[in-house]
Amino acid sequence: MESPEQKVVRILKENNIDFAATLPCDRIKALLPLISRSIFSIPLTREENGIGICAGIYLGGKRPVMVIQSTGLGNMINALGSLNLTYGIPLPVLASWRGVYKESIEAQRHLGKRLPAILDAAGIAFTMINSSDELDKIDTAIKDSFENSRPHVALVSPAVWESSSSDVPEPLEIAPRTSEMCSKAEIGKPVMTRYDAIKTLAALVNEDIIVANLGVPAKELYEIRDRELNFYMLGSMGLASSIGLGLALAQERHVYVIDGDGSLLMNPNALTAIGDHDNVNLSIIAIDNAAYGSTGNQETCTRTRIDLELLAKASGIEDTAKAHTQEELKEALLGRVKFIHVIARPVYAKCREIPMPAGEIKQRFMKALNPLAS
Ligand SMILES: Cc1ncc(C[n+]2csc(CCOP(=O)(O)OP(=O)(O)O)c2C)c(N)n1
Missing domain, CATH: 3.40.50.970 (Thiamin diphosphate (ThDP)-binding fold, Pyr/PP domains)
Structure with a gap:
């Protein structure tokens, strides 16, 4: 039965x-x-x-x-x-x-x-x-x-x-393993802005997906280069990279995520989930302006203490890079590095709202991804 x-x-x-x-x-x-x-x-x-x-x-x-x-x-x-x-x-x-x-x-x-x-x-x-x-x-x-x-x-x-067997399944065997992390990172004075970084990305993509974090990043991407394969977040702070992981698991195009230091620190679980999945077609562009830029540049703890690249590495993401300049960012993007730590200047830019309701952002994006679906 x-x-x-x-x-x-x-x-x-x-x-x-x-x-x-x-x-x-x-x-x-x-x-x-x-x-x-x-x-x-x-x-x-x-x-x-x-x-x-x-x-x-x-x-x-x-x-x-x-x-x-x-x-x-x-x-x-x-x-x-x-x-x-x-x-x-x-x-x-x-x-x-x-x-x-x-x-x-x-x-x-x-x-x-x-x-x-x-x-x-x-x-x-x-x-x-x-x-x-x-x-x-x-x-x-x-x-x-x-x-x-x-x-x-x-x-x-x-x-x-209640009627089911209460047997606990045998635990999996734990294989011995070696973990190694040896890294010395220099975080220099920021020169690029988030706008510069997004411009560098937008100029390189063709058939790739971009997921843009809520707030100013999504608005800047819209202003720089609106396209059907952009998914603009309007809320759910912390979930940009998680959405990117789901997209990478479900389909074959490369997925670039524009994330932020404040958002990644709100949900570092996104990094451990990505670290748990090898070989995903995903690059996280963590734009670290050491601030909650979209809400007025209140500082985050990346200003003094936390190195997001090391956090990504400690979460199991091996393929990482730091970018201080647009040239360094371009190289990492072309190499489809999994986690790119972009050191940026905090700039409180005023951008216009994205003139599309959420339902339209979704439908346009899904149609571009799979034109044959109804
Ligand atoms: C749960 C929740 N808390 C706070 C906010 C307000 N909020 C919107 S964007 C943002 C800052 C995001 O900062 P970061 O990820 O560093 O990106 P930046 O704006 O600097 O590019 C905050 C705090 C929110 N939308 N949701």
């Missing part, structure tokens, strides 16, 4: 899910290995980062799902609102719903019991699944998400898995 876990995997497969971004919950420890055996799985380190990766996967023409613990929804609300709901990007989320059914962990209860009200207030569609008899509702939730281009959360009660 089909177990509840097997039924969930069958529903995911029947809905042509290509990628599953996951973060564990004890209640779904039998489900997760079953999913990863038949669907390309991306282990997450923070759920919000999964929103960016899954958005990139969808924009790249593939179908993602997220499988997480319901507590993670608390880490996702801004991104669900400012990315998925703003652009109309689908995302089915299977959330192991903690805090409400036979819950022994006190810390789960506060958020868990309020989740339906929180999702409702945030305008996020959700379905409660209280027993294994209701698992077909997952199918309906996934279809709703893709047909209506919106996130849809299935809150799956632990009651669903």
